[in-house]
Amino acid sequence: MVAILQAVFSGLALGGIYALVALGFNITHSTTKTLNFGQGELLAAGTVIAVSGVMLLAGKGMHGTLDPQDVTLWRYAVSLLISVVVLGLLGVLLYYTAVRPFIGLGGLSWVMSTLGFGIIIQNTALAIWGPSAMVIPSPLGDNVIRIGGAGVLPQEILVVAASVVVMLCLDTVMRKTKIGKAVRAVAHNKNAATLMGINVPAVVVLAFAISSSLAGLAGLLIAPITTASVFMGLSIALKAFSAAIVGGLNNARGCMLGGFLLGLVESMVGLWHAELREISIFMLIILVLVLKPEGLLGTRVAEKV
Amino acid sequence: MADIPTLRIEALQVRYGAVEALKGVSIEVHAGEVVTMIGGNGAGKSTLMKAISGLEGAAAGRVMFEGRDITRMPGHQRVALGIAQCPEGRQIFPDQTVRDNLMLGAYHRAASAAQIAADLEAQFAVFPLLRERLHQSAGTMSGGEQQMLAIARALMSRPKLLLLDEPSLGLAPLMVKDIFGVIRQLKQRGITLLLVEQMANQALAVADRGYVLETGNIIMQGGARELRRDPRIRAAYLGEH
Numbered sequence: 001m002v003a004i005l006q007a008v009f010s011g012l013a014l015g016g017i018y019a020l021v022a023l024g025f026n027i028t029h030s031t032t033k034t035l036n037f038g039q040g041e042l043l044a045a046g047t048v049i050a051v052s053g054v055m056l057l058a059g060k061g062m063h064g065t066l067d068p069q070d071v072t073l074w075r076y077a078v079s080l081l082i083s084v085v086v087l088g089l090l091g092v093l094l095y096y097t098a099v100r101p102f103i104g105l106g107g108l109s110w111v112m113s114t115l116g117f118g119i120i121i122q123n124t125a126l127a128i129w130g131p132s133a134m135v136i137p138s139p140l141g142d143n144v145i146r147i148g149g150a151g152v153l154p155q156e157i158l159v160v161a162a163s164v165v166v167m168l169c170l171d172t173v174m175r176k177t178k179i180g181k182a183v184r185a186v187a188h189n190k191n192a193a194t195l196m197g198i199n200v201p202a203v204v205v206l207a208f209a210i211s212s213s214l215a216g217l218a219g220l221l222i223a224p225i226t227t228a229s230v231f232m233g234l235s236i237a238l239k240a241f242s243a244a245i246v247g248g249l250n251n252a253r254g255c256m257l258g259g260f261l262l263g264l265v266e267s268m269v270g271l272w273h274a275e276l277r278e279i280s281i282f283m284l285i286i287l288v289l290v291l292k293p294e295g296l297l298g299t300r301v302a303e304k305v
Numbered sequence: 306m307a308d309i310p311t312l313r314i315e316a317l318q319v320r321y322g323a324v325e326a327l328k329g330v331s332i333e334v335h336a337g338e339v340v341t342m343i344g345g346n347g348a349g350k351s352t353l354m355k356a357i358s359g360l361e362g363a364a365a366g367r368v369m370f371e372g373r374d375i376t377r378m379p380g381h382q383r384v385a386l387g388i389a390q391c392p393e394g395r396q397i398f399p400d401q402t403v404r405d406n407l408m409l410g411a412y413h414r415a416a417s418a419a420q421i422a423a424d425l426e427a428q429f430a431v432f433p434l435l436r437e438r439l440h441q442s443a444g445t446m447s448g449g450e451q452q453m454l455a456i457a458r459a460l461m462s463r464p465k466l467l468l469l470d471e472p473s474l475g476l477a478p479l480m481v482k483d484i485f486g487v488i489r490q491l492k493q494r495g496i497t498l499l500l501v502e503q504m505a506n507q508a509l510a511v512a513d514r515g516y517v518l519e520t521g522n523i524i525m526q527g528g529a530r531e532l533r534r535d536p537r538i539r540a541a542y543l544g545e546h
Contacts, residue, residue: 181405182412185398191360192396197384197413197462 005150007271008264013156013225015263016163020218021240022247022255023167024211029249030187031207034099034110038118039215040237042094045125046087046216047228051136052129053079068137076139076220083216090121091212092205099208118233125230133232138224155224162221166214167256174252183207239266242281246288248298257297309372311336311466311497312357317366319349319356326352328521329366334466339488339498341508341529343542344518350501351393353518354470357499358390359383371465385413387465393474393501395455399444403435406443406454410461421461428457431490449480456487460496467491469500473507485511505542509533517542 021043025035036042052062057078058070098113140154174180185193186203194200218236219228226232239262247258262281269280294300312334319327326349334340344350355361357368359380368376370386378386389410398406407428411421429436432453438446443454452472459467469488473481485507491498492511502508509515509529517525517538525532532538 178408178412181401181409184401185409188398188400189396192392192398193409194360194380195358195384195390195392195396195459196409197381198409199379199381 002149003271004268005148006152007267009147009150009152009156009160011264011267012260013159013263014222014267015243015260016160017218017222017236017259018240018243018262019167019256019259020163020214020221021237022244022259023170023252024214025241025244026249026252026255027207027211027214028099029244030252031183031204032099032103034103035114035241036091036094036099036118036208036211037111037114038094038098038116038121039211039240040233040235041118041122041125042087042090042212042233043215043219043236044228044230044233045090045121046083046212047219047223047232048125048129048134048230049086050079050083050216050220051134051223051228053082054136066134066136068141071137071139071224073139080217080220083220084213087212087216088209091208091210094212095205095208122230122233129230131230133227133229134223135227136223153225155221159221159225162217166217170210171252239281242285244295246285246295248295250299251295251297254295254297258295261296310334310369311338311371312499313367313369313372314353314357315367315369317353317356317368318364319352319361320364325364326521327356330518330521330523331366332516332523332526334497334499336465336497337495338514339492339500339512341500341502341505341512341515342518343502343505343508343515343538345503345542347520348518349521350518351470354390354393354468354499354501357468358388360390381413384462387463388468389459389462389464389466390468391455391459391470391472393470395448395451397443397451397454397458399442401443402440403438403443403446403454404440406458407435407461410458411463413462424461424463428460431487432457449476449483452476452480452484453487456484460491464496466497466499469498471501471503473502473504481507505538506533 021039024039029035054071054075055062055064055066057075060066060070094114094117098117099110102109102113138153138155140158144151145154174184182198183203185196185198186200190200240259243258243262244255246261248254265281265284266277270277288296310333314330314332316329316331317327318325318329330353342350342353352361356363359378363376367374370388375383398409407425411424434450435454435457443451446454456472472484476484481504488500488511500508500512509532512529515527515529515532516523
């Protein structure tokens, strides 16, 4: 029982990470019908930037080792902010170099170009930080908290809390605010949105900035639980993409649901048979695609004739 | 001011690749006028509308609004100048409520909440059913209701020029009658209107002047009454042989 509860907690933490990145996929897909296939590499770059930020703030230089007392909450928060801003700018650069030239041309050039953008970012990061993993202790310490007998890391609680708060904020912005409604109008019909006086290109750039920022946020949240490295992004991005497909790529709430669902499945199955984790996740994906191709909460898009 | 037309289009050409959709169109719409553009399928009517609202770029020629050259101005900025287009096929935002659709019409305005609320009320006076449907998803309404919403949404921008692109398209006859009733009301309020229609008879009945567009060229123009009496128009567009 305790073990299951424990798995639920770590599954929720993992799920929160997948959900944030999946939401990033949803945002660019709904506004441009494209995805950033370099999202994982951006996530990793954002994370190593943030870890270096903590090191510099702690006066350790670029290649030091972080002790738990080096990672104070404010250093962590400042680095997080830096990472989110840097990634937002990278998202804008990605849009102008790898997405915009190919929008509306048909074909899948943007798949290759966003993948390529990610690889360029990854290799640049590799040249700066090297291949080894960087350890970053949690700003909340490592004292296990007991909930119902199960041990939970403070960082896991932080991950769940932060991802849920960010998602609720985004959800509220999209549904209740003027700018959110404008973004939804752009997602639905760019010409009609233009006729409302909405600056469509600006909204699209904003979507890419937010999407990349979410990846940066996810990366630094998970780093104290796993580690930070230039290679950490691919598996997270792949799971997040799966989460978006399972939940419904065109539905933000579906992407969040898919993220948590995948995290829980991965964690629960891992408890039982670690080697069945990936198998069960991808079987779940295939099952969902067969039964409901548009995803759990996705809506079938009627193509205009 | 009186001699500067609200809209003046000079020798406008629009191309889709190798296809020339407009081959040098010149028209004028003056303040307070209702002008209709009639013509068959593929004549270039919708292309002309899009070129005015900025959804389509011009290959040559000029689009002037109140004496200002806006040929290269992005579409979203033209809305702020006072050009509102109610597009062909309505194109409301079906996943948002009727109210949110109307509010998106006023998106660019920096008006006070009270002013916007007053404008909403003004729309309800013309379109009473929108008040009943205010919190309903726009996509759940009938085609005619959606057309009413699309017109009201365009009016929420307080346009100096309203472009109506085929408002009667795909609507039941009774609904078409309602829509033309609304257009008459807008005319009485002094709203400057450019109306593109396939229903030439009704369009000419409500308009002050008309143009006839055929394969990208204006082939005829004049007062609506004269055009309605013209035997060539009667034969080609009013279904008389």
